[in-house]
Amino acid sequence: MFFDINWRGLLLPLAYVVVLGGSLYTFSTIYRKRKAMESANLAPWFGPHLQRDIYLSLLHMEPEAGSEKAPKVPDSIIRAALLRRAVEDIHRIIQIRTAKAACSSLLQRGSVGDDLWQRFQRAEKEMEEELRDVVMEANALAPNWGQIIFQSANEIAANTNLREKLDEIQAQAEHEKEWWEKRKAGIKEDFMKELDADEKKQQEQQQTANKPSASASVASEDEPVLVDTNTPSATPSGSSKKNKKAGKK
Known part of the structure; x- marks a missing residue:
């Protein structure tokens, strides 16, 4: 069974498909070229x-110019x-x-x-x-x-990194040593100053402690001694006996 194909009716859709495919292909090629140009213009990593x-x-x-053979x-x-x-x-x-x-x-x-x-x-x-x-x-x-070339290169790179780290540590150690010497000298000066201040305080405390004792000793020498005559121990034993005899007479 044969069908009659209307080629005139299919011509428009076929033309649309061809134009659409051509435009997409052109756009993709232009886009890729533009991306390639942009990536080429980018700065290298x-x-x-x-x-x-x-x-x-x-x-x-x-x-070189003028020489027949180069070494x-x-x-x-x-x-x-x-x-x-x-x-x-x-x-x-x-x-x-x-x-x-x-x-x-x-x-x-x-x-x-x-x-x-x-x-x-x-x-x-x-x-x-x-x-x-x-x-x-x-x-x-x-x-x-x-x-094996990259194995050797890896060992060389690791050795180089280790040397660089050791050099950094040594340089840092020298710097820290200088800083510690300065710090040590400053600590020593501060310690000596504190010792001097403590000695001065102790001397001042001793001087203040000695002043009241001296004044008290002077005051005890100048004041008279008071004797209470009302107490029995203050009267002598001989005078008490004479008083008793006089009372009997």
Whole structure:
């Protein structure tokens, strides 16, 4: 059973679908290009990679103008430069891992914009490419060195951090030692002043305690001694006997 299809009636809906799909595709491509341009114009998460630039300059060193051959850079120096590059990569990986949780939580709360998150994601991608490049360069310089280069770099980074902490502790210890010496001298001066003040107080107290005793002794010497004649003990025994005889007569 055949149906007659009205192509003229379907032409308008088909044209609408084609125009709608084309506009959506154009909008998506323009939006992606604009986002890519905006992300490219954003400031990088990290600063310039100095260790990578040094390694590349040593690896691709060209002869100077007027000289036929340039001195070849020893392989040991190139390996050391690549190892320093890996150490810097370790520091940056640690920074990314510590900042990822904070950035994601701040983005969920709305405290930061999408620009910061785009910068962070671009830094992650750049670090992934950097790690692959370092492994490839290590394997090119020495067989199977790419498997252990980051282990060595991690040990070097940990040793460097430990030395920095020890230097900070020593500097802080010297500062605290100077502060303690000054504090000790001040405490000693305050203690001596307190001792002098206590001695002066004791001397004043002794002087005030001695003054009343001296005045009391002087007053006791000047005052006359009073004798009560009414008491029996005050009259002598001889006079009492004479008085009794006179009374009998």
